[in-house]
Structures are given as C-alpha cells and as structure tokens.
Amino acid sequence: DWTMAEFRDQKIAEIREQVGDGKVICGLSGGVDSAVAAVLIHEAIGDQLTCVFVDHGLMRAQEAEQVVSLFRGHYNIPLVHVNAEETFLSGLAGETDPEKKRKFIGKTFIDIFEEEARRIGGADYLAQGTLYPDVIESVSFTGGPSVTIKSHHNVGGLPERMNMQLVEPLRELFKDEVRDLGRELGLPDAFVGRHPFPGPGLAIRIPGEVTKEACDILRKADAIYLEEIRKNGLYDAIWQAFAVLLPVRTVGVMGDYRTYDRVCGLRAVTSTDGMTADVFPFSAEFLSNVATRIVNEVKGINRVVYDYTSKPPGTIEWE
Numbered sequence: 001d002w003t004m005a006e007f008r009d010q011k012i013a014e015i016r017e018q019v020g021d022g023k024v025i026c027g028l029s030g031g032v033d034s035a036v037a038a039v040l041i042h043e044a045i046g047d048q049l050t051c052v053f054v055d056h057g058l059m060r061a062q063e064a065e066q067v068v069s070l071f072r073g074h075y076n077i078p079l080v081h082v083n084a085e086e087t088f089l090s091g092l093a094g095e096t097d098p099e100k101k102r103k104f105i106g107k108t109f110i111d112i113f114e115e116e117a118r119r120i121g122g123a124d125y126l127a128q129g130t131l132y133p134d135v136i137e138s139v140s141f142t143g144g145p146s147v148t149i150k151s152h153h154n155v156g157g158l159p160e161r162m163n164m165q166l167v168e169p170l171r172e173l174f175k176d177e178v179r180d181l182g183r184e185l186g187l188p189d190a191f192v193g194r195h196p197f198p199g200p201g202l203a204i205r206i207p208g209e210v211t212k213e214a215c216d217i218l219r220k221a222d223a224i225y226l227e228e229i230r231k232n233g234l235y236d237a238i239w240q241a242f243a244v245l246l247p248v249r250t251v252g253v254m255g256d257y258r259t260y261d262r263v264c265g266l267r268a269v270t271s272t273d274g275m276t277a278d279v280f281p282f283s284a285e286f287l288s289n290v291a292t293r294i295v296n297e298v299k300g301i302n303r304v305v306y307d308y309t310s311k312p313p314g315t316i317e318w319e
C-alpha cells in the first residue's frame, strides 16, 4: 500500500540522485506548493539548497512576512529575501494584456533568480513547486481544443542561457496530496491549509493596468473579505476565496455625495484540484455584510459584486 511517508522517502532519494553534490536554488512564492517543495528538498540535501523569496509587491496583506518568518523561524533554511516591487510595478506599467502581464512576471522572476544564483556563486538546479494541474493547464484545456488558456508563470522551462536544470518533485501531485505531504514533513496545519495563491499574485486579480495604488486598494478589500470568511468559520470549506479589482468605475452615493469609484469582485469556489470548480454558496446576509464593510472601509471602491461563474466555463482567477 502506497503512503505519503513512502512517497517522501522515494522523492528524497530521487532528489539526492538527481542533484548529487550540486547547488539548488528554490523560488518561494508564498504559497503551499513551493514551501512544501523547499522543505522536502532541504530534507534531501540540506545546505546545498538556498531559497529565494522574491517579493514582487503583488502579495496579499501580510503574506510576505508570514513566509519569511516561517522559513527563518521554524526551519534553518537559508532564505534570501528580495524586494523587487519597483522592478515589477515599473515593468507592468501601461500593460493591460493578461498574457503579456503573465509573461513579463514569469520572465522577471527568472531574471531575478539568475541574478541571485550568481550572487551565491552559481547554482546547478532550479527547484519549483509545480503541480500536475499546472503542467496540464499550461499545455491545453482538458477535453478541449489544444490552446493555451493561461501561461502559468512557473511552467514552461527555462531559457537556454540559464544552464540550470529543473527540480520539480511535486510534478505528479494534486493539491490535496501536496497538503498531505506538507503535514508529513511537519509543516504547521495553518500553513498547509492555506488557499492556493498564484505566482503572478495580485497582478492577475487586477484586470487592466496594475498600479501600486490599485494593489493597495485590493489588499484592503481582500483582507476584509478573508477576515469575514475566517470569522464565520468558512475558510476550510472553501478552495480559494479572493477579491478582484475591476478597472471599471461606477456611480454611487454616500451620504450627500456622489461617488465615482471602482468595482470590487468577490470570488469563492470549492474544488478538489483547481481544474474544475463550483461557486461557494454564501448566504445573502454574509455577502451583503462583506459588501457593506468594503464600501464603507475601503476608499476607492463603491460597488461590490459576487462572481457566480463555475469553472468551466469561467476560470478561477480572472486573468
């Protein structure tokens, strides 16, 4: 009978075999997948691993701090924290095409890893927390025509010039299996149970141009939404919940004043692997409470809508 403990041991052996005495650099995204990959690889090869956390300024509120403290505090895994907000935001300025946004972010990640690898005296391998659904979805949509739906930022190989091979120990796993593996490796439950967060971060939750101002507005709305979800005990029943900030402005009224501000969309879905998803059935009371709080507390938003689209035909993220 196949168990997660056996899978872990087998992967550790495979990683040792693949890497030998080479050096590995691992990009942490802030999500569960890359964290589990990093801890697994660290068990296999110890100090041959260096983790790089690239803070692209597109994280949710508090996310960056949580990742850094988990790795520096609980594990003794060497962690380089790169603040690259300026690089990402200036590169994204004026760009509104979803695929161009994704491709810019993916390329910039690679550039920064390359630079960090050079800084630690070179690395032979780049580790990533790529999962099975990431591999599938970047190639084609299951059962549909063979077209790219979205370029997941962490899939698609490396530029030739990088001279690094990929280490992707989670490539055969689905999300629930990664969580089991994370628990097997002793990661805290609260961390392992976190909702997935996409590599390109808030950039794909702000249709249209991504600016610092838009990110700040979105972080506030998203934090209120997640706070209410946790407060109502719904977090673990949901696969993923997040706010999006639309580039559309609509007219509203607050007190005696006319407002003309942006629209916030709320998304929440249930799923087992992210490949198909159903809309989470919040009560009307819950949704109107969240809408009221967001409009009252977040300057720049005057209207809130709930996304009632399943996947397919929608995707989970809006870009």
Ligand code: XMP
Residues within 6 Å of the ligand: 137, 150, 151, 152, 153, 154, 196, 197, 198, 199, 200, 240, 274, 275, 311, 314, 315, 316, 317, 318, 319
């Ligand atoms: P979609 O929007 O394609 O998302 O239905 C399916 C799942 O994948 C996540 N996602 C990503 N994860 N890099 C990632 O690591 C990406 O570029 C990316 N794009 C989407 C999404 O959050 C959902 O869980």
